[in-house]
Amino acid sequence: MADPSSSLGYDWFYGTYQYVDADGVTQTTHDMAPDGRSASGADLVSSAIVHRLTTDLLPLIDSEEDNIEYGEDVRRWVGAGLTADALAARAAALGPVIERDPRVLSSEVTSEISTAAGALFIFKLFISAQLRTGETIDRVIGVSDVTVQLLAEGR
Amino acid sequence: MALTISDLWTRLTKSELKESLLDIAQASGLPVRDWVVGQPSERWLEVIPRVLDQVLGTVILQAVQGFFLDQATDPGDPGDPTQTEIKAGWLSELGRQWFSTERRGQIFATGTITVTNNNATTQYLAPGELVVQRSTVADDGAYPTYTSTADDTIYTGPGGTLELLPAASADIPVQADVIGTYSNASSAQITVLVTGTYGSLAVTNAAPALGEDREDAEDYRERCRRAPARTASGAPTASYEYAATTALDGTPLQRPDGTGVVSITKVFVDDAITEAGSVTVYCADGDGAALAADIDGAHANITGIPDGVLTEVMGVVPGSVDYATEPAVENTINVVGTMKIKTADAGGLTALELQTIITDALAEYFRTFPIGGLDQLSGAGKLYTGDLVGIAKDARPGFYAPVITTPAGSSTNLALGEVAELDSDPSTDWVVTIT
Numbered sequence: 001m002a003d004p005s006s007s008l009g010y011d012w013f014y015g016t017y018q019y020v021d022a023d024g025v026t027q028t029t030h031d032m033a034p035d036g037r038s039a040s041g042a043d044l045v046s047s048a049i050v051h052r053l054t055t056d057l058l059p060l061i062d063s064e065e066d067n068i069e070y071g072e073d074v075r076r077w078v079g080a081g082l083t084a085d086a087l088a089a090r091a092a093a094l095g096p097v098i099e100r101d102p103r104v105l106s107s108e109v110t111s112e113i114s115t116a117a118g119a120l121f122i123f124k125l126f127i128s129a130q131l132r133t134g135e136t137i138d139r140v141i142g143v144s145d146v147t148v149q150l151l152a153e154g155r
Numbered sequence: 156m157a158l159t160i161s162d163l164w165t166r167l168t169k170s171e172l173k174e175s176l177l178d179i180a181q182a183s184g185l186p187v188r189d190w191v192v193g194q195p196s197e198r199w200l201e202v203i204p205r206v207l208d209q210v211l212g213t214v215i216l217q218a219v220q221g222f223f224l225d226q227a228t229d230p231g232d233p234g235d236p237t238q239t240e241i242k243a244g245w246l247s248e249l250g251r252q253w254f255s256t257e258r259r260g261q262i263f264a265t266g267t268i269t270v271t272n273n274n275a276t277t278q279y280l281a282p283g284e285l286v287v288q289r290s291t292v293a294d295d296g297a298y299p300t301y302t303s304t305a306d307d308t309i310y311t312g313p314g315g316t317l318e319l320l321p322a323a324s325a326d327i328p329v330q331a332d333v334i335g336t337y338s339n340a341s342s343a344q345i346t347v348l349v350t351g352t353y354g355s356l357a358v359t360n361a362a363p364a365l366g367e368d369r370e371d372a373e374d375y376r377e378r379c380r381r382a383p384a385r386t387a388s389g390a391p392t393a394s395y396e397y398a399a400t401t402a403l404d405g406t407p408l409q410r411p412d413g414t415g416v417v418s419i420t421k422v423f424v425d426d427a428i429t430e431a432g433s434v435t436v437y438c439a440d441g442d443g444a445a446l447a448a449d450i451d452g453a454h455a456n457i458t459g460i461p462d463g464v465l466t467e468v469m470g471v472v473p474g475s476v477d478y479a480t481e482p483a484v485e486n487t488i489n490v491v492g493t494m495k496i497k498t499a500d501a502g503g504l505t506a507l508e509l510q511t512i513i514t515d516a517l518a519e520y521f522r523t524f525p526i527g528g529l530d531q532l533s534g535a536g537k538l539y540t541g542d543l544v545g546i547a548k549d550a551r552p553g554f555y556a557p558v559i560t561t562p563a564g565s566s567t568n569l570a571l572g573e574v575a576e577l578d579s580d581p582s583t584d585w586v587v588t589i590t
Contacts, residue, residue, distance in 0.1 A: 012195040032195065044194075051193055058193060059201055061169045070193060102191060 002038035007133060008103050013039035015047035016150040028149065042137050045103050046150070049127060050141060052098060054148050072097050078122045078145040087111045087123055098129060105130045120144065124151065163219045164226050166212045166236055172204035213237050221245035224376050229258070232372045241369055246376075251405070254379040259370035259407040259416055264331040264338040266364025268301070268345055271324040273355040279316035280327070280353065282306065287329060287358050288347035289340045299338035300349060301329040301364065331366055340364045367415060370407065373523065374420045385469065394471040395436050396422040399453040399480075403469045408456055410448040411463030417449040423483065423526035425571060428534050433477040437484075439574040441522040444482035454480035483526045483574035490517055490543060490579040491561035493586045500553025501589050509551065509589075510581035516550035517543065521577040527569055534571030540564065 004010045014032045021027050039047060052071030060068045077090060091111035098107040107129040114121055121142030130136050140151045167175075177200065180187040190197035213236050220226035227249045228234055231241030247258045268287060272278050285303040293299055306328050312318035319325055329345070331338030345360040378401050384393030399422045402408045407416040421439040429435065438445035438453055445453070455462035457480060459470020472478045496509060504512075520543070528536030540562050548557040561584075569575060579585070 009191060009194065014195055048191070048193060055193075059205070060192065061173045061201060061204060068192070101193075 002040040002043075004038075004040065006040035006044075008041045008131065009044050010038060010040040011044055013037045013043075013047070015039075015043075015050060041133075042131060042135050045101065045129070045131060046137055046139055048101055049098055049104075049107075049129065049139065050148060050150060052101065053094065053125070053141065071100070074125065074143050075145055075148060078143065082113070082123070084111075084113050087113055091125055094125070094127075098127070103132055105132050121149070121151075164216060164223070166216050167208075169204050169208045172207050172211075173200065176200065176203055176207075217245055221249060224249060224253075224379055228372060229369075231369070246372060250375060250379045254382040255405040256375075256379045256382045256401055257404075257406040258375045259367065261334045261369050262367035262415070263334050264299075264301075264336070264340065264364040264366030265304075266301075266329060266340065266345070266360050266362060267326050268329050268358050268360045269324055269326050270319065271357040272319040272321055273357055274353075275321055276354075277321065278319045278353045278356070279312060279314070280310075280319060280325075281314075281316050282310050282327075284350065285327070285329075285353065285356075286332075286349040287345050288349050289338070289344050290346045291340075291344055293337060298347070299340070300332045301338065301340075301345060302332055304328045304330050329364070331364065335366050335368045338364070338366055365415065371420075377420070385471070392424040392426055395424045395426075395434070395457055398457045398469045398471045399436055399438055402456065402465075403467050408452050409464055410452045411455055411465050412448055412451070413464045414448060417445075417452040419445050419449050419453055420523070421483070421526050421574065423534065423572060425534055428571065430477075432475070433479075434472065435479045435481055435572070437481050437526050437572040437574075439483040439526055443485045443574060443576040447482075450480055450482055481572065484570070484572050485576045486567075486569055486573040487576045487578050488538065488567055489561050489584070490559060490577060491584045492544075492547060492557065492559035493588070494547060494554050494558075495556040495588045495590055496551070496553045498589055500551075506587045506589060507582055509587040510585040513547045513550045513554075513585055513587070514577075514579045514581040516546050517579055518577055520546045521575055524575050526574045527571055528567075528573075528575065536569055537566040538562075538569060538575050539566045 002010055002013070012032050016028065017031060017033050018026055018028050019034065053074050055071045056069070056073045057067040058070035059066060072094060077087070088111050091109045094109040095107045098104055098109070107127065110126045111123055112126070113123045121144050123143055125141050125143065127139045127141065128136065142149045142151050177187050187200060190200065216236050220228065227246040229242065229244035229246045230237050231239055232246065235244070237244070241261060243258070243260070250256045250258055270280070270285070280303070282303050282305040287301050289299045309325070309327055310317050317325055317327065340360060341363050342361060343359055345364065346358060348356050348358055378397065381393045381397035382401070382405070384391050385397050387394055400408055400417065400419050409416055418440040419438045420441055423437045425435040425437065427433065436453065436457060438450060440446070440449065451462060452465060455465045456468045457470070458472050458478060459468050461468055494509070494513060501509060524538065527534050528538050530536050540559055544557050544559050547559065548554050
């Protein structure tokens with residue numbers, strides 16, 4: 001249950017969301033939940049982290065060039081020549097990107113390239129973030145050229 | 156809230172719209188000024204002003220401006236809120252439907268080049284396949300190019316080609332690849348062959364290739380203002396002014412020799428000022444006195460006597476009048492002065508660049524300055540030095556301490572039929588001191 005008094009914020013829920021469509025098939029989407037639910041605290045920050053890892057520039061009135069450097073769209077990393085070492089170096093640089101969120105005190109990101117044939121995701125990112133409230137959140141996201149999906153979460 | 160008419164055609168910035176939204180939200184009890192950027196609720200504060208800007212700043216603003224000749228613009232005009240691409244829009248539509256007056260559009264530069272075959276073999280040139288280039292660079296650092304155009308009287312060889320024997324020459328028509336005056340070329344400037352498939356060809360142009368930019372918005376508005384006079388009886392002054400620039404069908408007046416549209420933008424009508432029973436129309440363009448071909452076009456259209464390609468002419472001169480069309484008499488006015496600007500306001504520009512900004516502003520002022528000047532008495536008026544000081548100072552924010560030493564007096568007299576022509580060299584007539 002979302003807590004409106006959370007010091008980390010209270011807002012509409014958005015993020016990886018699963019629902020069963022009219023044909024009875026489970027669909028996964030990264031959006032606001034159709035039931036209009038809310039989120040707060042670490043869940044809200046977690047969604048913001050995924051948002052930040054799928055968005056380079058964010059429009060912001062009065063900012064230079066009408067945009068700010070918000071995050072890094074990791075889907076654009078998918079492509080030929082992405083070695084494990086290159087991916088690891090890029091992933092390590094995501095820590096400061098996530099720390100742009102004023103609710104995040106520190107963050108570390110590691111990576112793993114998928115080796116299995118027919119894998120759904122090209123690589124995974126393992127995110128560990130310490131929040132200003134003292135909580136620690138750990139997230140694993142899978143990345144393909146079209147989607148970023150939250151695969152596991154823990155605190 | 157009381158709205159003035161100028162409120163309706165003033166575009167609010169996105170920042171102002173957002174600030175207004177935040178104010179209203181706060182007044183409604185919503186604490187809206189401390190969001191984490193990127194959160195869903197914060198994004199709505201970004202989305203709403205942008206949507207309002209698209210609706211208010213383009214659609215509604217244009218619709219309001221479209222009612223007023225002084226405010227309406229076409230895409231590509233200074234201040235147009237939509238886009239920079241030059242095309243017809245509200246202003247052209249307003250002028251066409253309310254004043255039956257067409258705005259002159261951009262025109263491709265066209266001309267004829269002489270091609271000489273320096274190969275040992277016969278070449279077969281096809282229309283549209285020969286590309287040539289101007290030898291002088293344009294302002295953007297590129298070289299304008301031109302492509303050969305079709306002409307059934309020239310391409311009479313096998314397969315619709317032009318058969319060019321070794322050492323033979325032929326004249327073929329070309330058209331610029333970029334519309335407007337960008338591609339204008341003087342004689343002997345189109346000398347570079349781009350197409351490589353014809354081997355060694357020498358090219359040159361004996362006559363200039365000239366295009367046209369779109370008619371200046373304010374020049375067009377002025378023609379529209381004169382338009383109602385064409386239905387008046389008794390040949391009022393405005394009917395002469397309109398006929399000097401605009402054809403019977405509302406389109407820009409053409410030169411009788413077929414070399415393009417007349418470039419007259421300023422007209423003064425001496426209607427019995429100098430002599431009872433006589434009318435003389437003086438014409439000028441943005442640079443000074445009107446060209447002879449432009450005078451011919453204006454004369455034919457005003458008198459109603461067909462000339463060259465002008466077969467459908469207006470004719471506004473009453474039969475009892477002794478009439479003449481004349482180019483305005485140029486009165487060259489040297490403008491010399493000094494200006495100061497703080498380093499912080501100079502924006503890194505050199506003194507010469509700043510001086511050029513001043514002379515460009517003065518040139519724009521002279522471009523529309525009326526024949527005979529201001530405060531006319533019997534067609535003779537003045538050019539005020541104080542006005543020139545103001546134009547120079549306003550040429551760039553931060554300019555201060557303007558001084559104009561020439562003209563020396565407070566004003567310069569212009570006689571009836573005289574047009575002021577600017578003579579002001581940025582490198583020798585102006586000194587800008589960066590302090």
